[in-house]
Amino acid sequence: MKTLYSLNNNSIAKISHFGDLKSMTRLLEMGMISGAKVRLIKKTPFGGPVQVKINDYYLILRKEDATKIYIVNSNEK
C-alpha cells in the first residue's frame, strides 16, 4: 500500500490509516485523520522531513512518520 512518503511532489491523496506510529496522537490532533486530503509539497534530501499541506495549513513531519501514514488516491487532481 502507498504511504504519504511515496507521494510525488505536488500530488494529492486521502489518508486511509496508520501503521505503528509513535507520534500518532499529535498528528491526529493536527487534523491528519483518515479521510483528510493531503498534498505533498516537498521532501528534504537524505531522508529529511517532508512538508505537506493539510486542510488549510502547512505542516512538516519526519520521514519515519510519513512512511507509516497510508494513503488512497484522491479524485482531486
Next chain:
Amino acid sequence: MKNKFEFSILGNPNSGKTAIFNLLTGLNQKVSNYPGITVEKKSSNIRINNKDIILNDYPGSYSIKSQSIDESVVRDAVLSWMSNIDSQPDGIIYVADITNLRRNLYFFSQLLPLDIPIIVLLNMSDIVDPNQVVDIEKLKKNFNVFDIIPFSASKKYGLENLKTTIERLVETNLTQSINNSLKLSSSNKNLLKPLFDIINNHLKLSKKIIEDLSLSIFSSESFCNKLFFNDSVKTQLLNERKRILSVIDNDMLQSIRTLESDLRYGFIDEVLYKSDYKNIKKVKLESKSEKIDKVLTHSILGPILYVGLLYFIFQSIFTFASVPMDFIDSLVTSFGNNVYRNLPSGMFRDLIVDGIIAGVGGVVIFLPQIIILMFFMILLEDTGYMTRVTFMMDKYMRMMGLHGKSILPIMSGYACAIPGIISTRTIDSWKERLVTILILPLISCSARLPVYVLMIGAFIPNVYIFNFFALQGLVMVVMYFLGTVTAFILAKVFSKFLSERSNPTLIMEIPPYRLPIIKSVYKQLINRSKLFLVNAGKIIMLISIALWFLVSFPKIDGESVQISDSYAGKMGHLIEPVIEPLGFDWKIGIGLITSFAAREVVVSTLSTIYNVEDDGDDMINLKDAMKNDINPKTGKNVFTPLVAVSIMVFFVYAAQCVATFAIVRTETNSWKWPMFMIGYMTALAYLMSYFVYNFGLYLGFS
C-alpha cells in the same frame, strides 16, 4: 459581588495570543512568527471600568495532551481547573486563527466541558474576513459560548469590542456557562462506561468532564499518568483500558486508536457545517508563501542561501557598525576629558574617570554591533523564515545529535545564550534538549563581540584579500565559525553518552511569511539595548569600581605603587605561571579573573588598568595603549597579533558567564550539568588557546 477577576488566554501556537495580551496590558512580551515563543505563563493586572482583572497569557498548545515542556504548562493548568472549580478563571479568551479555523477548534473542543465562559477571538481577520468563512452568530449559538469576536492583533481591530465584552462578562457575574461540547453516542458511552464509573466513584466532577476524560484516557495511556488521580485509580483505569482493548477484535482496533480525534473533528465539522462554514483555502491551492519557498527551501539552493545569509550578517556586524562606534568612542573620550577638567584633582576624580567612565565606556561602545546582530535575528524569526530553517536543517541537526528545533536556540545563542537555553523547552526530546543546552554557550554570544572587536581592531591589519574579503571581517567570521563547529562536534560526542528518555519527533506548523511589525522589531531592539546598558551600568560599573581600588592600592606614603605591585597586580601575577604558556601576561590574567562574571568585563578591565597606569591628563585610547605596551622583562610587546588571536580563541571556548550557569541549573534541575559545562569549557579553552599560540610560535609569529 467580587471585584477581582481572572481571565486566561489560550489557543494554538502562533495564533497571536501574546500580541493580544500585549494590546490589553500595554506590556511588551516578545511576539514572533515562530510557534512556541512563549514558553511559560505570563500574568499582568489590568483595569477595565473599575474592575481589577488578572490576565494570564499561556504558551500555545494544540491539545491538552502535551508533547513538550511548554505545552505541559497548559495541560497542568487545564487539569487543575477540571479537578478544582475554585481554581478556574472567570473566563477564557480563546484565540483562534481564522485562516485555519478547523484545526484551531480542536484544543477548543477540549476546553468546552469545563463550562467556563469563553470569549473566542477570530484573529487574523485582516487577512481573511471571518464573515466569508463562517456565520459568526450561528457559530456562537452552536457552541453556546459567551461571545465570538472578529479580531486582528496587528491592525488592533476588535480591541474595543473585546474590552466591552470582558466588561459585560464580568458584570453579568456569570460563574458557569453551559457550553455545547462533544456528546458521546450511546455505543461509545457503553464502550467507555467502565472508565467513566471508576472516575465517577472517586471524584466529584461534572458528567461532561468525566466523559471527556474517559475518552482521552482511552486513546492515550501516557496522558492518564499525568492526571490528578492517585496511583491506585490510575492503575485501575489503565487495567480497565487494557481489558477493553483486549476484547475488541482486530478490525475495530484501528478505528479505536483514532477514536478521540475522529469524534472531536466529527463534532467540530458538524458545528461548522451548521454554521455555514466555507473552506475557502483548498489543499490544492498554492499560497504565496509556498511559491516563495520554491526558492527559499529548495533542496540545494535553500541551504546555500541560508549559509550566505549568515555570512552576510556576521560580516555586516563589522562593516555597518564602525561609524556609530567611532562616534560613541569620541563621545566617551570627550565626556571623560570634560569631567577630568571640571573636577578637583584627587582620588575621587581618578575613581570617576579612570575607574567608572573608562570601564563602562569601554563596553558601551559595542552597542551598535549588538543592535545590528539583534536586528537581523529578529527579522529572520518574525518573517517566519526560522521555521523553514528548522525544516531544512532537521536532518543535518539529527546527524549531529540535535533536533531541528535546536536551530532557533542556537541562532538566538549568537545574541545571548540565556534566551536560547529557555527556548529549548519546545524540543520534545529530553536528550536532544539537554545536548542543545550543553553546547549553547559555545556559540559566540554578543558578550564576546567586544573582545573580538577590540582584538581585531587593534591587531589585525585592515587589508583586503583578493580585493574582496576584508581580513578583519574574515577573522571575526572564523571566530564565530570555530565556536559553532566545535559546538556541533561536541553535540555529537555528548549524544553518544546520553540515552533518550522520550519518543522524539518533529511535527511543526509552517506559518505563512509575514512582514515584521516595525513596532515590535523596534521594541525588541530597545529591550535588548536596555538590558545591555543596564548590565553595563550594574555589573560592569561595580566591577570597574572594585577593580579601580584593587589597581590603585595599596598606597605607600600616599603615593600609588606600580600597578604590577597593586592588589590586582598581585592577583594577576599569581595566575601568570598558569596562563603564560598561552601567551598571556598578568594584566590579561586580571581580565580573565574579572570576566568570569561576564565576558565583556575583560574590555572594561583592560581599559581601567591602562587608564590608571597612564599618568597623563586625558583619557587614553585603549587600542593604542595595548599596542604600545612593552613587557619590561623581555622588552617585547605584551600584545602581538598572535597573542590577540590566542585571547580570542580562549574567549570562544571559556566558561565565563555566571548568569548562564544559573539558568542551566534551573532548566536542568541539577547542579551536575552547569558543573560539567564549566569543566569541559575551561579545559577546551586552555587546550585550544595553548595549541593556537604554540603553533603560531612554531610557524614563526611572535
